[in-house]
Amino acid sequence: GNSVTQMEGPVTLSEEAFLTINCTYTATGYPSLFWYVQYPGEGLQLLLKATKADDKGSNKGFEATYRKETTSFHLEKGSVQVSDSAVYFCAFSPSGGYQKVTFGIGTKLQVIP
Amino acid sequence: EAGVAQSPRYKIIEKRQSVAFWCNPISGHATLYWYQQILGQGPKLLIQFQNNGVVDDSQLPKDRFSAERLKGVDSTLKIQPAKLEDSAVYLCASSPRVQGDGANVLTFGAGSRLTVL
Numbered sequence: 001g002n003s004v005t006q007m008e009g010p011v012t013l014s015e016e017a018f019l020t021i022n023c024t025y026t027a028t029g030y031p032s033l034f035w036y037v038q039y040p041g042e043g044l045q046l047l048l049k050a051t052k053a054d055d056k057g058s059n060k061g062f063e064a065t066y067r068k069e070t071t072s073f074h075l076e077k078g079s080v081q082v083s084d085s086a087v088y089f090c091a092f093s094p095s096g097g098y099q100k101v102t103f104g105i106g107t108k109l110q111v112i113p
Numbered sequence: 114e115a116g117v118a119q120s121p122r123y124k125i126i127e128k129r130q131s132v133a134f135w136c137n138p139i140s141g142h143a144t145l146y147w148y149q150q151i152l153g154q155g156p157k158l159l160i161q162f163q164n165n166g167v168v169d170d171s172q173l174p175k176d177r178f179s180a181e182r183l184k185g186v187d188s189t190l191k192i193q194p195a196k197l198e199d200s201a202v203y204l205c206a207s208s209p210r211v212q213g214d215g216a217n218v219l220t221f222g223a224g225s226r227l228t229v230l
Contacts, residue, residue: 006155032216044156044204044221051216089155098168099217101146103155 002027006090006104013080013111021075021107023064023090033057033066033073034091036103044089047075080111115139117222119205125228131193134225138187138207145182146219147190148204156204162188195229202226 007022025031035047035057048057053068062077075088090104118137126132138145144163148156159178161169165185173180177196182188192199203226206219 034216034218036219043223044206044219046218046220049216049218093217098144098161098163100158100161100169101217101219102158103148105153105155 002031002092002094002102004090004092004102004104007107008105009087009108011107011109013109015082015111015113016079017111019075019077019080019084019109021088021090021109022072023074023104024070024072025090025092026071027092027094029095030068031092031094032099033064034093034101035062035064035073035075036089036091038087038089038106040086047088080109082111082113085109085111117205117207117220119203119222119225121225122223123226123228125230126195127230128197129194131191132195132227133192134190134203134205134227136188136190136205136222138205139209139220142207142209142220143185144208144217145188146204146206146208147180147188148206150202150204150224152201159190159203192227195227197229200227200229 004025032051034049036044037047048059050057050066055066064075087106087108089106093099093101147159150156159173160180162182180190202224204224206221
């Protein structure tokens with residue numbers, strides 16, 4: 001069945017370090033892929049998205065590329081800041097139908113000064 | 114535009130009691146979702162409405178959970194009777210019709226945190 005697998009955290013990085021959070025999916029066809037973020041004390045919000053193979057989603061310095069051949073959508077940022085400390089969720093939505101959105105378990109990122 | 118409104122923000126009850134959560138989605142959003150987020154886990158879809166009809170409730174524990182979306186606008190999620198394992202944050206989200214790029218983007222409310230003692 002459809003599912004998304006996300007690396008478990010927590011991930012602790014020093015400020016200005018490079019970030020990668022791995023995400024792979026299992027789905028038929030061409031699902032839409034998302035990264036959502038939950039900052040401390042706030043609700044879930046969309047960070048970026050991609051809807052077809054080789055698309056790159058980007059926002060706030062974060063990027064993720066839709067890789068159909070490896071069924072992956074890894075989140076990257078070249079230089080993290082303390083303000084990036086949050087929980088990051090990979091999610092996907094199958095094409096067609098009612099487009100149910102399925103989330104991964106979340107990866108907690110802590111950035112230390 | 115106003116966001117997704119949820120209430121109450123916090124609720125503490127004892128097991129076997131009942132509780133109800135309310136959600137008002139973004140105006141004009143046809144699709145409304147209720148997710149359950151247990152501490153340390155990702156959100157799990159409980160029920161998805163398209164206007165006032167249910168399109169997915171496959172993971173809703175129907176012996177104790179119920180939800181309705183009268184008139185295709187706001188929605189209520191009820192738990193009766195509650196169990197200890199129902200302690201979680203209940204998230205409401207809404208989305209418009211699928212966007213031009215085919216993406217179904219959800220907007221979430223702040224959530225309702227339930228503690229069952």
